[in-house]
Each structure stands twice: as structure tokens, then as C-alpha cells.
Amino acid sequence: MDIFGIPIQAFLGQLLLGLVNGSFYAMLSLGLAVIFGLLGIVNFAHGVFYMMGAYVAFVSLDVFGLNYWLALLLGPLLVGALGVLLERTLLKHLYKIDPIYGLLLTFGLALICEGVFREFFGVSGQSYAVPEMLQGATNLGFMVLPNYRAWVVLASLSVCFGTWFVIERTHLGSYLRAGTENPKLVQAFGINVPLMVMLTYGAGCGLAALAGVLAAPVIQINPLMGSNLIIVVFAVVVIGGMGSIMGAIITGVVLGLIEGLTKVFYPEASNIVVFVIMAIVLMIRPAGLFGKEA
């Protein structure tokens, strides 16, 4: 049986790979959406935090001999702490002025960090081995799926839905949402809003770092890996609707699938298909698919 001239087995294989990439997009765009939704900051440093996560994994194994599972914990913690520091020292001064300043600041920081890493590590990058427990591959009948990729889908989708649950369905999440709607009122109830905002930014950065650690074994760790990805992730957030958390997750996965299929039918367009969709969506629904019209 064929679908558009492609054997169904190959078609299923490509769909599955699209899902793998889509779950990466979902996780990265989720962090962006959380930060934008709750802080109003367009975090252009997100790609750099993703790259730093991968480098935490590399350095902790190469220099300190710490394994992948520890890196999975360490990456988000260290990078999250860096995010907190950044929020305390720089970003907090920008909340009251035009969001463009936050964008410029994070973009500038991203360029600086990337340059520093390039100086230390070079652009050819470093290799990180797949952890022993997840080595090997499973034959699914229609394709051979490396076990590690299956783990990536599982891990990132559970993190995504966990985050969504915390923000949309728990008390803590309701404080967060209320704090960004009307900080003065929430503060009057005795809730420490600045602390909450700081931790939110840290958590968003930590999510990016977690994606970085997850990506480390499958792609070459490289100072440019963040900037190669970040623009696509931004497009995902815009399509999903800036600040919409569920929107970011669903759009991430769906666009991963669409991009995967483009690689089969017209591979030359695979790096622009996301942007074409973005243009169309913005024309029809300027607030994005899941965004609320202002």
C-alpha cells in the first residue's frame, strides 16, 4: 500500500521521526511560552540555554566523570540558576518598559555566550555517547527505532504535560497566572510575586537545558546548535499563540510531524515549511492558533 507514492512503512517511519523532532520543539517552545506568558519577556537567549544544557552534559562526563542521569538533573539546575541570576541582575529592570528591550538584551547575551563557547570549544563540536542503558534499537516492523529516540519522546512529552498541569491545574499555577495579570493585588494577599517571577524564569531556562541534555547524545554538541534551532522554535510559539502553553506543546509536535513529511516529499523546503505555515497562520489568526484575540 502506498501513500502519495511512498510505501506505508516508510511513511510511518518518517511520521515517527517527525514526532521525535516535534517533541524537542514542544519542550523548547514550552519554556518560551511560559516565560512570555508569565513575564512578557521574549527570551532570545533560549537557544543558548539549550546549548549550555548539552555542554553541561558533555563537561560533567568528560571532566568530572558524571553519567547521563546525573547530567539530566545537573543541566537544568545549573542553567536554571544562571537564569535566576540573569533575571535578578538584568531582566527585572526591564518589566516596565517596552518588551523590545528584553528581546534586545537576551539576543545580545545569546550572541556573547555563543561567542565565548565557540572560543573554548570550536565549531566542530563534541561527541557524547548514548548512555549504556538506552543503547541499541528496537525493530518496530516498519522501521528500526533507536531506543534512545523513543526515550526522548517519552521524556519530553511527560515533561511538557507535567508543566502544563502545574500551571493550569494547581494552586501554585493559579498564583502564577494571577501574579502576572495583576501583581499588586496578588502581593496584597501576601504572595511574594518577584520571587515567583524569578523562579519561573529559572524554570523556563531549566526546561531549555533539559532539552539540551536530551539532545546531546543524538546530535553533535556544538556552540551553534542553539541558534540553528531557536528561530524555528520561535515560529512554533508564534503559530501556537504567544503565551499559550497547551498551544506551544501541540503546535511543536504537529509542526515536527509536518516538517518530517516535508523531508520526504520535498526535502529542499524542509527548512522553510514552518515559516510558510507561520505566515499563513498570522494572516488568518494574528494571535496564533491557540492565542486569545486581544
Added chain:
Amino acid sequence: MKLKQRIAALSFAGLGMVGVSAQAQVSGDVIRIGFITDLSGLYADIDGPAGADAIRMAIADLGGAVAGKKIELLVADHQNKPDVAAAKAREWFDTQGVDMLVGGTNSGTGLAMAKVALEKKKLFIAIGAGTSALTNEQCSPYTVHYAYDTVALAKGTGGAVVKTGGKSWYFLTADYAFGASLQNDTANVVKAGGGTVLGAVKHPLSASDFSSFMLQAQGSKAQILGLANAGGDTINAIKAANEFGVTKTMKLAGLLVFINDIHALGLKSTQGMYLTDSWYWNKDAETRAWSRKFFEKIKRMPSSIQAANYSATLQYLQAIKASGTDDSDKVLAQMKKTKINDVFAKGGYIRDDGRMIHDMYLMQVKTPDKSIEPWDYYNVVETIKGDVAFTTKAETKCAAWK
């Protein structure tokens, strides 16, 4: 020195004789070399800032001056964008008085700079760019293509693989001038050797994920997967091929692999791979000695491109010394009549189509236990003589060499 004696004689005879042909005629009283390459993107390790350092080593070896004139180097990043490269070249020729332009990695930018150099009638030495179009369809009297090209890579690696029985090919190709050129040149070699090309897939430059392309390659049932890409793209493609078990059913042929790529991937995932390069640091005593000097500064071994940067600069400056001028036509004429003998090439010469002819090397990546020191990665399997390695007179479309 002959030139100095003549100048001395002239000044003795009278001071009003400026511009007489015997005096060193160097425009702007300084020899200015421009170098435009990828300083920050996916090709920055194989050439990049260390490529500029190699040029500086050549300038330093001549004492920073020839024919009594100071040598200056300008360096710029083209970000892998042909329009940026062309604009920078134009600016330098027009306002900075650049006498010669060295072109770094990326064929798209190389072709763009060659056009500007032709328009300004200035010498352009392309080193990092691979496309054979520079000395074929788009050859120019002001372009010298120095280190390697896609024809030589195709004949080297493609020819060797077909000879050992790799008859059916599938290509993974970077979607720009270089990838197309490399795929096309290799496909010709494969077909000439009795092989077949079953298909190809094009990927965007700096693709973030190669798994989908690997699945397509696997589906083709070809014996050989030809990687018609370079730098970071080759590295990620080889990683994905190992991960998806493509290497179990197909053999990889890296058509342009640099030593930095092998260093980044490690011998474990690259051992046994064939590749063709214009130079290898560990080839003989002379290359080793020069490379150790390079290593002291940069802390990594030079790639073939970086060694070629050094050699091209050295040859250019020596031609100025010999001809006493920095006029592009005269310097190029001088370079063409001089054999190139240095650390990069032995008995090399520049052909009328602008191609620098020298030996190429077919090499095989060592197994980890055979590598005796860091960067000791290759065995030289075959030396491919210059006159058969590149485009032949029968194949050329360059009018200047027909």
C-alpha cells in the same frame, strides 16, 4: 639585492625619476591581502580564524615585508552568505586598496567573490571553496583555485570506492553550489566506472536533524551512501548513520572530510572510512615540522585548507618579490611560470584555467589502536598524481584552456 642596487643607482642619478619601471611598483606603498571566510559558522574550524593565522605565518616567514613594502592582512566573516562576501570584496578593492583576495570556505561565496575580482581585475585565490565551476564553466583569468576541488574529490574517493566494488550509490547532498557540484562530479565518476546512482536527497545547509534523510537512504537499498556535504553537516550525518544502523547495510563515502571532522567524531565512529584530501599534516618530516609550529600557536593540527592558505600566501608574496610589482596581471604571470615547492605542494603549477595542479591523497581513517598520538588519524593509501586528479583538457568547458 639586485632590485635595491638598481633603486640605489637611480636615486644616485637623480631624484626626479619616481615611477621608473625598475622601481618596485607597489600600489598604496603597502601590499594588502584580504581574507574572507566563515569565521563563526559551521566551517569555522576547518578554515576560520586559524586559517588567518596560517596566512600570518607566511607573512611572518618573509619578515613582514617584500620588495621593501610592508604586508598587511585584512580578515572578514562572510557568514556563509554570498552577498556579504561579494559586498566585502567590492568594498576592499574600492576603498582599502586590497591587492589580492584569499577566498575561504563555502563555494557560493567563492563564486561570488570571483565575479567581483574579475570585474576589478584583481587576483583571487580560492582555497576553501570546493566547486569545480571556479575553473570550469565560470573560470576567470583572475581566479586561481589552489587546494582541491569537487572533481578531484570525486575521482579520488568515488573512483576508489567504485574500484573496490561499491557500484550502487545514493547521495546525501547539501543544497547549494558545492553540494550540487560534488554530487554531479561524483556521479560522473561512478557511472564511468560502471556503477549506478539510485537516487539523492538534498538537505538544507546546517540541517539540525539527519534521521529522516537516513531512513530515505536506507530505503534506497544502495550499497554506498555518498555524503556530498561538509563540516558540521558531514559530522551530524555520520552520527545519524551510526545511530540508525545505516552503517550496517551501507558503506559511507565521505566525499569531503577534513581532519577536524574526524577529530570531532573520534576514530571509533569513523575508522576504515576512505577520504581524499589535498594534504595531511603527518605525511612526511617537512609537513610534520611545519604543523608542529602551527600546533604551538593554535593547539590543533592544521587542516589541508589552512596549509594551503599558508602556501598560497607564500607563493603570492614571492612572486611580488621576483616581479617587483603588485600588479595582478604581472604577479599572476610570475606565479604561473614558477613551480610551487613548499610544505603544501611539490612541483605544483598553475594551469591556464586557473587550477593549481598538485598531487592529491587517497587516505583511510586508522583504527583507534593504530593511532599513536592525538591527530594521527590517516594512512595514505594512494598518491593521485596531479595531472589525473583534476579536470582534464578533454572535459573542460573553460574557454581560456580549450
